[in-house]
Amino acid sequence: MKLITSRVKGINDILPEKVGSWQTVERIAADSAAVYGFKEIRIPTFENTELFVRSVGDTTDVVQKEMFTVMGRESRFTLRPEGTAGVVRAVLENGLLNNSMPQKLYYLINCFRHEKPQAGRLWEFHQFGCEMFGSASPDADAEVISLAKSVIDRLGLRDIELHINSIGCPHCREEYYKALRGFLEPHKEELCDTCKSRFDKNPMRILDCKSDICREISSGAPIMVDYLCDNCRTHFEGLKARLDAMGIEYTIDPKIVRGLDYYTKTVFEFITTSIGAQGTVCGGGRYDGLIEIMGGKATPALGFAMGIERLLLTLKNQGAVLGEERQCDIYIGSMGDAARQRAAVITRSLREEGFWAECDVMERGVKAQMKYADKLDAAFSVIIGDNELENGTAQLKNMKTGETIELPIDDSFTTRFTDIRTADMIAE
Numbered sequence: 001m002k003l004i005t006s007r008v009k010g011i012n013d014i015l016p017e018k019v020g021s022w023q024t025v026e027r028i029a030a031d032s033a034a035v036y037g038f039k040e041i042r043i044p045t046f047e048n049t050e051l052f053v054r055s056v057g058d059t060t061d062v063v064q065k066e067m068f069t070v071m072g073r074e075s076r077f078t079l080r081p082e083g084t085a086g087v088v089r090a091v092l093e094n095g096l097l098n099n100s101m102p103q104k105l106y107y108l109i110n111c112f113r114h115e116k117p118q119a120g121r122l123w124e125f126h127q128f129g130c131e132m133f134g135s136a137s138p139d140a141d142a143e144v145i146s147l148a149k150s151v152i153d154r155l156g157l158r159d160i161e162l163h164i165n166s167i168g169c170p171h172c173r174e175e176y177y178k179a180l181r182g183f184l185e186p187h188k189e190e191l192c193d194t195c196k197s198r199f200d201k202n203p204m205r206i207l208d209c210k211s212d213i214c215r216e217i218s219s220g221a222p223i224m225v226d227y228l229c230d231n232c233r234t235h236f237e238g239l240k241a242r243l244d245a246m247g248i249e250y251t252i253d254p255k256i257v258r259g260l261d262y263y264t265k266t267v268f269e270f271i272t273t274s275i276g277a278q279g280t281v282c283g284g285g286r287y288d289g290l291i292e293i294m295g296g297k298a299t300p301a302l303g304f305a306m307g308i309e310r311l312l313l314t315l316k317n318q319g320a321v322l323g324e325e326r327q328c329d330i331y332i333g334s335m336g337d338a339a340r341q342r343a344a345v346i347t348r349s350l351r352e353e354g355f356w357a358e359c360d361v362m363e364r365g366v367k368a369q370m371k372y373a374d375k376l377d378a379a380f381s382v383i384i385g386d387n388e389l390e391n392g393t394a395q396l397k398n399m400k401t402g403e404t405i406e407l408p409i410d411d412s413f414t415t416r417f418t419d420i421r422t423a424d425m426i427a428e
């Protein structure tokens, strides 16, 4: 077979056999968000490019290298590389911050980043994310981290470590930047090109660079937590105390500075060693300055995003099985035109009651139909032919035990079948 074109590298098909595990992740994420009081928001797939340049920040890899931008008739649009910018825009544009605080929102979205495709790093990937607006208290940080942890635990992920850090506020960061620039200055020319450009504008991002040389240069650099102002220090201490009280274990990791420019104070990641280099399954933090940058009234805010492909990859590598396949309840075979029609009518009635019922649409012979029923692993089957039509009854067969029972093939079939299937499921 020769297709006219193939799949673009870096994007994936999610085939029916995999969809069950996706649905499980989505359900657990949505259920957990709901009990924490987060409401779903659905945002558009693309926005004005300006939105991401301004909010994600022009010193980030995302803006500098990874955005998929398309030219419209008059202006440029970018496929969302993450969810926070779009959520903040939507929240401001629709006046959601005029409602009672806190505002708690979650989303399940696809995102687009032009990176080197590899395991856990795709051009199109999916995120479950949460954002909370209105609270400056470490109570909110602890609640958001607790929600992320709850999703990870309910999925049954093992060996995931929570790393936390504080990157302070613009006020204390200035002092820190001076110290950091002083430390890096002698090696400035050896830094990668991206980091050279970060040196003046956002030197902390150099600590997050993936290039070996930058990593080596920055090892032993001064760390932000040693420079926190009183307000930021008290906040960080408050968060640690709350996590301790909740029994949520964490490591303080000065290397966590997060990829995006808008973070303040708390930053965190959930990291696993089960999937190789792309080990961050969830990243988040506080972004108290963003709402104002975007033109709203200064409002503290925070959130996180989980990469669904990385969650699934971790689960797979840890041997976890997600999502049960639904079983076909009944296959209604038939012989002859009149019987086919009766089979289709009964099938429809069963489906209206919520059963997965199947009948032949391939015009196969009865033997081939039964082979297909076996493939579907149908729990029950029945065959309708001329004799059955004449008698008004047919033999319902339990495919597992081989037991049969005579049932009327009229309007009462669905009710009778409901009782039998329910009893059978209880017995299982």
Ligand code: ATP
Pocket: 082, 113, 115, 120, 121, 122, 123, 124, 125, 126, 127, 258, 259, 260, 278, 279, 280, 281, 282, 283, 284, 305, 306, 307, 308, 309, 310
């Ligand atoms: P990384 O350092 O791995 O590039 P990041 O800091 O760019 O991650 P975030 O912007 O914090 O990632 O996005 C949140 C989560 O989304 C990540 O922790 C990861 O699980 C997932 N993610 C990010 N980029 C990709 C990608 N290209 N493909 C698949 N998942 C991704």
Ligand code: MG
Pocket: 061, 259
């Ligand atoms: Mg990245």
